[in-house]
Amino acid sequence: DAGVIQSPRHEVTEMGQEVTLRCKPISGHDYLFWYRQTMMRGLELLIYFNNNVPIDDSGMPEDRFSAKMPNASFSTLKIQPSEPRDSAVYFCASLDSLSYEQYFGPGTRLTVT
Amino acid sequence: DQQVKQNSPSLSVQEGRISILNCDYTNSMFDYFLWYKKYPAEGPTFLISISSIKDKNEDGRFTVFLNKSAKHLSLHIVPSQPGDSAVYFCAASLNSGGSNYKLTFGKGTLLTVNP
Secondary structure, X not given: OOOOEEXXXXXXXXXXXXXEEEEEOOOOOOEEEEEEEEOOOEEEEEXXXXXXXXXXXXXXXXXXXXXEEEEOOEEEEEEOOOOHHHOEEEEEEEXXXXXXXXXXXXXXXXXXX | OOOEEOOOOEEEEEOOOOEEEEEEEOOOXXXXXXXXXXXXXXXXXXXEEEEOOXXXXXEOOEEEEEEOOOOEEEEEEOOOOHHHOEEEEEEEEOOOOOOXXXXXXXXXXXXXXXX
């Protein structure tokens, strides 16, 4: 298996623009997580899905952030409009509920200028 | 409000010696703990875990110790190798019978193992 795939790996955009981050989980995994990593706050959980259904979105910072999982093999995290303080590395992870191990993707480094 | 704290941002050790990474937590309801390792430009990878019903778990060179009364866990790496140089994250969860997979992470400790 190729592991968790994220795209793009790097994104540079201007303030006010819409940003869409993409994730393909490991096939067969029934949980998907979106995290954000910053120097100040470390690794924070934004939202997670089980069988494509959002279970907990309490970590989503504000209404500018939204996440979808239209099917078992694809999820998006959208920021609209983007702001400089959204600059961070965003990770996607997936998990098989028979195990406790979350498998992380390589991350998307987002820079908003 | 950091529920999982790694108070040492960095640690430097000599190859062959023991590395000890520490983690404290504030939520007494946490009952499952994990350590992840992260290399630059990669995502975190699972290293080792421990349930609150145990006080020690060992996997090769890696051992995790849990002190529930002190709300403290530590990761020991013996012997340390240069390839262990990475950021180590401590994470905790409310297992709740095995259906809660939400993890709360610490900010990480950068371990450097010098040859």
